[in-house]
Amino acid sequence: MLVGRWEPGGGIVELPDGRRVRGRGLRAARHDTLDPEFGVYLTGRAPRVGDWPHQWVRWRDFRRPDGTPETVAALREAYERAATERVEIACGGGIGRTGTALAVLAVMSGVPASDAVAWVRAHYHPHAVETRGQRRWVSEVAAALID
Numbered sequence: 001m002l003v004g005r006w007e008p009g010g011g012i013v014e015l016p017d018g019r020r021v022r023g024r025g026l027r028a029a030r031h032d033t034l035d036p037e038f039g040v041y042l043t044g045r046a047p048r049v050g051d052w053p054h055q056w057v058r059w060r061d062f063r064r065p066d067g068t069p070e071t072v073a074a075l076r077e078a079y080e081r082a083a084t085e086r087v088e089i090a091c092g093g094g095i096g097r098t099g100t101a102l103a104v105l106a107v108m109s110g111v112p113a114s115d116a117v118a119w120v121r122a123h124y125h126p127h128a129v130e131t132r133g134q135r136r137w138v139s140e141v142a143a144a145l146i147d
Contacts, residue, residue, distance in 0.1 A: 006034075006086050011094075013102055013124045015109035019082040023102055023124055025094025036088035038081045040074045042097040047090075059097050062130060064137045072141060075101055079108045099128020103138045104145075113142030 006012045006020040014020050022036065026047060039054035041047040042065070046056050055074040058066040065071040078087045082105075089105070091097035102124055103116040111119045116138055120128045129135055 004084070004086065005082075011124075013105075013120075015082075015106060016111060017109045019079065019105075019109065021078065021082050021102065021105060022086070022088045023094055023098045024088065024090045025092060025098070026090050027092050028094060034086065037085040038078065039088040039090065040078045040101065042071075042089070042091040042101060059091070061092060062096060062134075064133050065097075068137075068141065071101075072104070072144075075104050076108070079105050095125050095127055096130035096134060099125055099130070100134040100138055103129055104141050107138075107142040107145055113139060113146065116142060 006022055011022050011024045012020050013023055035050050035052055037052055039049060039052060040057060041049060041054060042057050042059040044058065044060040057071045057074050078089060081087050089098050089101045099120050103120040106116050106119050107113055117129045117135055129138060
């Protein structure tokens with residue numbers, strides 16, 4: 001298995017500090033052959049993924065995660081690993097929960113909290129961060145990261 005960063009392409013988000021993360025939906029067919037070296041999976045039930053290291057965050061569709069401290073810890077680990085590893089963030093459809101998590105990673109990378117949702121919509125998916133509750137969660141987490 002190759003070790004390193006993702007090449008630019010479908011679903012790959014390049015954060016302002018140069019880290020790259022792949023966002024995707026678990027229900028969609030994969031068109032690439034590279035596995036991640038670490039993944040964070042945002043689903044209501046434990047996902048069935050490959051044998052690479054990963055964290056499961058209990059997060060039901062169209063909601064906020066069940067545990068903010070655990071979610072932020074998983075996203076911090078993903079952010080740190082993305083400096084040298086292929087990191088994947090995924091939920092069922094790859095838009096709402098994945099986009100919400102990517103918005104938090106964008107804040108970790110230097111995007112102002114007030115711009116995080118717009119940034120992820122411009123750089124990942126135009127409908128990312130689907131609900132008001134998810135937008136509020138990004139704001140709450142971003143404020144805590146800045147403090």
